[in-house]
Amino acid sequence: MTGRPDLPNLPEIHDREVLARARAVLDACGDARAMGEAVKDAVARNARWRGELCINLLAPEAPTSPAVRALLGAEIGTRAAEGHIGPVNRWFAGTRHIDEVEALCVELLKQYFRCNYADHRMCASMIGNAVVYTALSAPGDIVMSAAQPVGGHSSNRRDGPAGAMGRKIVDIPFDPEALVVDIDAFRKLAPLVRPKLVALGLSMTLFPQPVAAMKAVIAEWGGRLFFDAAHQLGLIGGRQFQDPLKEGADIVTGSAGKTFAGPQSGIILWDDPAIAEAVTSAVFPVWAATHQVNRVAALALATAEAIAYGEAFMAQIVANARALAAALDARGIPMLGRAKGFTATHQAIADVRGYGRGLACAQALERANIIVNKNLIPADRPEDWDYPGGLRLGTIEVTRYGMKEHEMEAIAELIARIVLRGEAPERVRPEVVALRAAFPTLYYCFETGLPR
Numbered sequence: 001m002t003g004r005p006d007l008p009n010l011p012e013i014h015d016r017e018v019l020a021r022a023r024a025v026l027d028a029c030g031d032a033r034a035m036g037e038a039v040k041d042a043v044a045r046n047a048r049w050r051g052e053l054c055i056n057l058l059a060p061e062a063p064t065s066p067a068v069r070a071l072l073g074a075e076i077g078t079r080a081a082e083g084h085i086g087p088v089n090r091w092f093a094g095t096r097h098i099d100e101v102e103a104l105c106v107e108l109l110k111q112y113f114r115c116n117y118a119d120h121r122m123c124a125s126m127i128g129n130a131v132v133y134t135a136l137s138a139p140g141d142i143v144m145s146a147a148q149p150v151g152g153h154s155s156n157r158r159d160g161p162a163g164a165m166g167r168k169i170v171d172i173p174f175d176p177e178a179l180v181v182d183i184d185a186f187r188k189l190a191p192l193v194r195p196k197l198v199a200l201g202l203s204m205t206l207f208p209q210p211v212a213a214m215k216a217v218i219a220e221w222g223g224r225l226f227f228d229a230a231h232q233l234g235l236i237g238g239r240q241f242q243d244p245l246k247e248g249a250d251i252v253t254g255s256a257g258k259t260f261a262g263p264q265s266g267i268i269l270w271d272d273p274a275i276a277e278a279v280t281s282a283v284f285p286v287w288a289a290t291h292q293v294n295r296v297a298a299l300a301l302a303t304a305e306a307i308a309y310g311e312a313f314m315a316q317i318v319a320n321a322r323a324l325a326a327a328l329d330a331r332g333i334p335m336l337g338r339a340k341g342f343t344a345t346h347q348a349i350a351d352v353r354g355y356g357r358g359l360a361c362a363q364a365l366e367r368a369n370i371i372v373n374k375n376l377i378p379a380d381r382p383e384d385w386d387y388p389g390g391l392r393l394g395t396i397e398v399t400r401y402g403m404k405e406h407e408m409e410a411i412a413e414l415i416a417r418i419v420l421r422g423e424a425p426e427r428v429r430p431e432v433v434a435l436r437a438a439f440p441t442l443y444y445c446f447e448t449g450l451p452r
């Protein structure tokens with residue numbers, strides 16, 4: 001046994017109790033093999049509960065196909081291959097087939113997203129955003145981005161890579177009712193601060209944004225528009241959302257594990273040859289080295305799946321989100337965006353300020369095996385951040401398991417019984433488990449094709 005000082009009172013941001021419980025588990029293990037088994041057991045408990053017994057409505061989650069998951073464990077993931085594609089560009093020998101795989105990935109991405117350039121090497125979309133800041137701005141530059149209560153993400157704010165890299169953040173004006181950029185206010189404000197970069201990134205995203213109009217404003221002083229499509233990436237590829245590059249965005253980043261439904265990681269897309277060198281050399285050697293070639297292989301396969309099934313999959317995701325929002329609203333849970341048909345994406349946003357707020361609702365639903373997240377809404381004030389007024393629901397996973405509008409009605413009813421009518425979550429849970437069990441097959445992949 002290795003010696004471990006027992007220092008329970010060290011300052012700690014992680015939950016102390018959860019860490020202490022893990023120490024107790026390890027202390028109870030007779031040897032290192034048992035410690036390894038403890039890790040595997042925790043993974044198995046998650047697979048059973050979240051993978052088989054829950055209705056998962058987390059907007060940033062997507063289940064990957066069996067073939068994509070298998071590639072994540074492939075031999076190629078044990079190989080080192082930093083650098084750019086091609087024998088002269090690599091530091092290491094032996095990368096012949098790795099070059100093949102990576103080139104297939106890049107060309108598949110370019111084909112699916114109909115763009116001139118794609119980069120596949122970011123282990124997270126967060127890193128893709130850091131790449132864009134590195135390539136297209138400098139410390140001290142002004143970056144305009146959306147604040148969190150209207151959907152903005154920390155990666156483009158003071159507390160994320162943009163702020164940590166010394167970019168000065170100015171808020172993009174937003175219309176809190178329509179949930180789109182207030183383009184008139186933007187036309188007035190932007191010329192006053194002349195941002196080098198406008199980072200339009202929304203984790204709460206219901207509707208298309210005025211990309212072309214914003215780009216026209218900032219083009220005046222050579223400003224660039226960066227569309228952070230972490231959430232919308234799959235919808236864009238599947239032609240169910242605005243295509244930011246075609247509307248004037250200079251560059252797009254996205255998460256491969258949200259609507260795109262591939263392995264969790266980051267993608268960068270762009271058309272303009274003038275920024276190709278800056279972006280590519282900000283990926284390597286600045287933000288990626290060994291970039292997990294197993295993940296790249298899985299990403300390539302997920303892109304082929306998207307070429308085959310992406311349009312149908314994404315269309316059903318949006319139809320389901322609309323149906324879910326409408327069904328919740330009809331039952332009396334106020335949903336954002338009602339005047340505009342609730343949503344044009346995979347998300348539905350509930351205003352639960354009248355029902356104990358977001359955290360309490362999310363925790364009650366979790367006890368019923370319905371997984372959602374608490375979410376800031378435009379009405380939230382700074383003091384509300386830990387206890388925001390909203391809930392965000394996403395339809396990626398339920399759609400991939402073959403559920404359609406009819407099942408969204410059923411899910412809305414289960415949610416309403418808990419949130420609206422205060423029924424005990426434990427009483428609702430068996431019905432949640434039964435609904436999940438009725439949809440065991442994952443679709444929109446080569447193994448199973450389309451759902452009936």
Ligand SMILES: *Cc1c(COP(=O)(O)O)cnc(C)c1O
Nearest residue numbers: 124125126153201202203230255
């Ligand atoms: C989720 C998200 C990110 C980060 O993506 P990861 O792949 O989790 O690193 C960045 N920007 C926005 C707007 C997001 O919603």
